[in-house]
Amino acid sequence: MGNANLEPFEGISLEQWGGANAKLASGGKTDDVIKDLGIDAPKWDRVNAEWLTRMKNDTTFTISTKYAAAFNTTATGNLGSGSSVNADSFPFEKYIECMVAQDVLGKQGRDAQDVLKDFGLTVADYSNISSYWTGKMMSDYTIAMKMTQLDAEYRKKYSEMTGGDAHSDLEF
Numbered sequence: 001m002g003n004a005n006l007e008p009f010e011g012i013s014l015e016q017w018g019g020a021n022a023k024l025a026s027g028g029k030t031d032d033v034i035k036d037l038g039i040d041a042p043k044w045d046r047v048n049a050e051w052l053t054r055m056k057n058d059t060t061f062t063i064s065t066k067y068a069a070a071f072n073t074t075a076t077g078n079l080g081s082g083s084s085v086n087a088d089s090f091p092f093e094k095y096i097e098c099m100v101a102q103d104v105l106g107k108q109g110r111d112a113q114d115v116l117k118d119f120g121l122t123v124a125d126y127s128n129i130s131s132y133w134t135g136k137m138m139s140d141y142t143i144a145m146k147m148t149q150l151d152a153e154y155r156k157k158y159s160e161m162t163g164g165d166a167h168s169d170l171e172f
């Protein structure tokens with residue numbers, strides 16, 4: 001491969017790190033995940049910090065792409081693993097609503113994971129659903145066009161539900 005940024009750090013590969021994070025996002029406990037990797041907490045902290053730094057500094061997005069593949073292969077949520085997510089398990093309209101709800105309600109101070117719970121989802125589910133629908137939008141522009149329409153409809157709905165700007169009463 002030749003890319004030094006893809007070499008394992010302290011013996012932990014990018015794929016192992018992505019899989020470990022998927023297990024954590026799927027509800028796994030840090031102690032169990034690092035035990036499965038055969039490392040201790042200080043080493044996990046160093047490995048995690050190094051891979052995050054490498055990903056942040058990777059302008060080619062090679063690390064992010066490989067990380068997402070490893071994460072989505074391992075991540076399981078209420079809908080199962082990434083490969084089992086499809087249009088029947090989580091329709092496009094519901095995905096866009098969930099995405100907009102997280103954005104609008106998040107700006108109002110609501111935690112994104114709490115919003116996901118409203119949709120019966122875990123972080124792993126949302127990651128898997130996002131990967132599925134992003135792939136579909138990239139291969140079918142009509143889906144991307146539909147996203148624009150749905151996004152506007154759901155923004156209106158959630159803004160009206162919350163009374164618009166939750167910070168309108170603040171003065172500086």
